[in-house]
Amino acid sequence: MATRKMRLGMSMRGIGYHPAAWRHPDVPADGTLRIDHYVRNAQTAERGLFDMIFFADGIAIREKDLPRGSxxxxxxxxxxxxxxxxxxxLAMVTKHVGLVTTASTTYNEPYHLARKFATLDLISHGRAGWNIVTSWSDAEGRNFNRDKHLDYDTRYERAAEFVEVVKGLWDSWEPGALVYDRESGVFYDESRMHELNHVGKHFKVKGPLNVAEMPQGRPVLFQAGAAGQGRDIAAQHAEVIYAAQDTIGDAKTYYDDVKGRLARHGRDWDDLKIMPALRPVVGRTRAEAQAKFDELQELLDPMVGLARLYNEFGDLSGFDLDGQVPEPQGEPQVRSGAEHILARARRHNLTIRQLGRQLAGEGNSCVIGTAADVVDRMEEWFTGGACDGFNITPNVLPGGCDDFVELVTPELQRRGLFRTAYEGRTLRENLGLKPHVNRYEAARRAAAAE
Amino acid sequence: MATRKMRLGMSMRGIGYHPAAWRHPDVPADGTLRIDHYVRNAQTAERGLFDMIFFADGIAIREKDLPRGSxxxxxxxxxxxxxxxxxxxLAMVTKHVGLVTTASTTYNEPYHLARKFATLDLISHGRAGWNIVTSWSDAEGRNFNRDKHLDYDTRYERAAEFVEVVKGLWDSWEPGALVYDRESGVFYDESRMHELNHVGKHFKVKGPLNVAEMPQGRPVLFQAGAAGQGRDIAAQHAEVIYAAQDTIGDAKTYYDDVKGRLARHGRDWDDLKIMPALRPVVGRTRAEAQAKFDELQELLDPMVGLARLYNEFGDLSGFDLDGQVPEPQGEPQVRSGAEHILARARRHNLTIRQLGRQLAGEGNSCVIGTAADVVDRMEEWFTGGACDGFNITPNVLPGGCDDFVELVTPELQRRGLFRTAYEGRTLRENLGLKPHVNRYEAARRAAAAE
Structure with missing residues (x-):
């Protein structure tokens, strides 16, 4: 029995990650706008002892999704x-599960985000997490006074400074700063309240933050993807990375690379948890699991498949959908991505309709099988040094979350890979992360020790 | 018995509006950071059939509060x-009470606020309200990349455009746009989804909003204060004003002036509710009420009284607190405000300590007495054409809210001035406001009628 336990997140954006999810008879098509839908899934994830529920986010509707109508x-x-x-x-209808959401450093102000996440930490008694992203789509830029998104380097430079400011604001009030001394009339100890007085390239923020006493010291910091410059920011700041590798080899390489950077920032190997995405389609038998997947694939509108192919092949809606996939056009960079896909179509003799459906429906790291099959795959990655746990991205909600908790969680527990009860009171504790030490308190301790 | 009913809001920021509230033995000094404190007060307000709870807000700690230490x-x-x-x-632990908060147009982006308030409306099944403010303090500016706040004209110009954008975004999806047609595979009707494509002086926002189907059509719009240019914005946009007049005469003048502006914007007299602040200190007897007030006044630290006098008189901490109030110094504008206060001190022969305590502890529109006394005052204003209801700003929480609901609400009901059950399902319905009609739906109807 392993003593190291797997970390699990349930990705809960909307009604599931399969593009035909909304057409499934067991899925509420309007679930993305219904609080009862979110409540049910959050409570199921908590029953399944998930470390956290996780929300991706964007600040625009999708726009790249041509051809028109798709x-x-x-x-x-x-x-x-x-x-x-x-x-x-959701904090009010759950007790243990962590509450993590994405928020963009490109289209927000650090003071607002610091305040909101601190407040969430208070409301949830220590279960808040912030997934740091820089946003990338032109559509988002166009809702925030721009014609397109910020360029890559500026986004990452701004993100790094943004995170520094937020961390600084979160430390504004040292533990013990609020003394509430009714007798003397002193509400707080001025020597333990700290202005940040940050002046940088992108931000000028005085502080202090007007929220204090977060149960976790500060919310847990997440990053998704973390490629390129994101890896350095992650190695410096992130406590969890939601990764996206498809193979155990790629995942191990990524894991070792990012974890190897921690020491440079004075951090330990275990100070950062890496959790790749996993999309299980689970049944009591393999046939049942396959049937679940096939049912969804059948519901996929051909137009949605064409939209999936648009980036690489352009608008194929004028072609015979039951004919061969044409050679890609356009710039070399685009063509090289397309040729990879084209090779697959040729290998399996897929029509345009079939190729679009496959790519649109599969997503990343899809595993179709019994609970034992799914856990075999998870165990291999986890014990093989490729990850610290997984971020589950169900095809449909609530079904995908229900299935996982009913079938996969017990199998993980039987093999000793996963908890049988929450260990801690906070998300930070459940993840096995060190307590946060306020910077001023640390300095005070260091000074006292000299 | 009156058929027109009074509207009531409970102002719930923190632990009450008296500056010594936190020293009171029945007040949780750390209540501003405790979810159970807010839950209790919200549920009490709902038991008392309040139209809404209301939160003021600032995006910085107070900074003007000299002398040092105060x-x-x-x-x-x-x-x-x-x-x-x-x-x-709070939406998850209440069913009927409206949920209204302040958010600044100066330090936010319209897309974010439109999204968040729309989401609150969904979560609460139609109880969201936004109190539009422009912010004014330098302290807030310094947390958002500025050395001081924006100038008055620019703030109001930006606010007017901000509100236009938010209203436009809220109309992005016409009722019926989301068709969820599983059979045909059509999720939404493209002809009923509308990009805003706003291009103005302060904002460029494409839209559409990525939230839809708000139960209220859109959240209710509030304004606080609404002086100067604020009156025009209020007459154009606001559905409720939290006003601040101290006398019935001033309140009537204000009421008639603002309501008189509505027609210019094609709005009816009842499309805007005006609710001044009221701070009742209520007891079963007048003596009990006075004792409650005196107890708080006794708890007021002299330093907090000096801070109240700082703007007009500068730092008086070097003076004998039990001596006479000195003549004000400084610029003529400041001196004229100070002379008004000084006249009061001379009239009642008040020392520095006494004057500071009186001004700091009284706040606006304080009424000390029995439930009958408080309701007499409310009835006089309400039936006298000075207001449509009141915004209660209790000295202490939870006590001030408890007292109101236990003692004042029944007396209001006995006189037929206040509801005995919620009339509607949404805040908009309870306030007696017209349903919101989406602009595109209105245009469609108008075209069909021709």
């Missing part, structure tokens, strides 16, 4: 609840 | 929960 058929990333407003509500 | 003794506007993150939590 967006109206996908139901994906259109109208949904804003997750940082949703999570406080 | 801030550490007031406990006011320091560390507290961010209200737009708090309200979704």
């Amino acid at each position: 967006l109206a058929r996908s139901g994906f990333e259109l109208a949904e609840m804003e997750p940082l407003t949703l999570l406080p509500a | 801030l550490a003794r007031s406990g006011f506007e320091l560390a507290e929960m961010e209200p737009l993150t708090l309200l979704p939590a």
